[in-house]
Amino acid sequence: MKKLKIASIPGDGIGREVVPAAEDVLHTVAEIHGGLSFEFTNFPYSCEYYLEHGEMIPEDGLERLKDFHAIFLGAVGNIKLVPDHISLWGLLIKLRREFEQVINIRPAKVLKGVQxxxxxxxxxxxxxxxxxxxxxxxxxxxxMFKGEDEIAIxxxxxxxxxxxxxxxxxxxxxxxxxxxxxxxxxxxxxxxxxxxxxxxxxxxxxxxxxxxxxxxxxxxxxxxxxxxxxxxxxxxxxxxxxxxxxxxxxxxxGSVGIAPAANINVNGKYPSMFESVHGSAPDIIGKGIANPIGQIWTAKMMLDYFDEEELGTLLLDIVESVTGDRILTPDLGGKSSTKEVTNEIISRLKKRT
The missing domain is CATH 3.40.718.10 (Isopropylmalate Dehydrogenase)
Known part of the structure; x- marks a missing residue:
């Protein structure tokens, strides 16, 4: 059994909605495989965490994360609570730098049914x-200097x-x-x-x-x-x-809501990190309409990273079958909820077994 231990950081805003959805999809993928399993450990690092503790991640946070096989990140940032330069440099960029995630990869392609x-x-x-x-x-x-003589380098x-x-x-x-x-x-x-x-x-x-x-x-x-x-x-x-x-x-x-990304550590010393790139989307928090595809496509990239490319391809094919049938969230012109899109992907995965 290939057991993958994943540090899950839903983060802010809709990250808390789409990360659990993608985790459910990954558990379904593991069931299809038979010899694969995912164990997710949740970490609350976020802007709300910062307001309570005065830091985006605790002093020993990196030590807690370093032995996981990968990090699954939702969204970082809530400008109403914490300035962006604090939230991003305090968590996202800190993880990238300290864990030597020296390569970032992001695909862009036409998805069936997405305009x-x-x-x-x-x-x-x-x-x-x-x-x-x-x-x-x-x-x-x-x-240095102030007023009209101030300079920035x-x-x-x-x-x-x-x-x-x-x-x-x-x-x-x-x-x-x-x-x-x-x-x-x-x-x-x-x-x-x-x-x-x-x-x-x-x-x-x-x-x-x-x-x-x-x-x-x-x-x-x-x-x-x-x-x-x-x-x-x-x-x-x-x-x-x-x-x-x-x-x-x-x-x-067609929408930033479907865009995935991977931050790759190439020397094997630390975990790589997989993140959707749509941000925390404060305008739709709690409405149940966040697009889960960006996080699910990110999960596909994580499967590829773990040499499960056949499963990754299957997952993206299933996603495209769903979008091709116009089962879409409102950002893509559809009327489906986060849960409805996720459940449809899971249902079609199960039918492939």
Missing amino acids: STLLNPNDFDLMVVRENSEGEYSSVGGR QNSIFSRKGTERAMRYAFELAEKRKKHVTSATKSNGIYYSMPFWDEVFKEVSKDYPNIDADSQHIDALAAFFVTQPERFDVIVASNLFGDVLTDIGAGIM
Whole structure:
């Protein structure tokens, strides 16, 4: 029996609604497998936890989490309770940094029955590999002076190790897909870091002669995401560029509510973390209409990570059969509740046994 111990952090807002739904789906998947089981341990880390304890996660929180096989995260943030820079840096980014989750991956594809925001989406199916530990989000810099003389300095840090690691991950992923990697750059405007990025990309690409490789400046690339997303397979990008591109990817799919993500630890020392990207959605908390697909697709990515790709594919196929029959939550133009969509996915999974 393959027993996977998962730290579950529903977090804030609708995270508390969609994480239990996705856990129910994963238990059903495990039943189908027969030799797989999930054991979820719930942790209350959230903005409400911060208001009660003065911290997003306790001092020994990382120690409590480090021996789990993975972390399953719902949503972090409630601007009405805690400023975003405190909630995100105190929990989400802390987990990414301390657990060396150096790669972030986010897919974007046309789902059956889901109306893309594009007039002609042409069945795009792409994956963004984002360097997740340094780059433009390096916390190096400072502020000085006051008034009209005040200045702020933010330094971007690009190491050869981190840059090459993200690129190799992208090439190896492309070998399982359509064998095409696009590098997001801006070497015509950013003088030092982006030419360095381009040089490393060119060097790495030589080790993968069977993969088509090209580079696109980020402004043009962002436009192509909207006009010709079907031309892309795997895109590798820096921390900031990857962040922007993946939100565009969620937008052109039709709703951020269906977008999944994975934060990958590649050295095996700490757990990887799987999260939906829709945020806490305070406007629909408690209404029972939160879209569970983002968290369920995130569960699919977790199955893939644990070498259960056949089950992951089955799960996404079932999700698409449900969306294809227009069983959708209101954010996708439907009338179904969180529970109704989840129950339909579970029902169809059970019929596959």
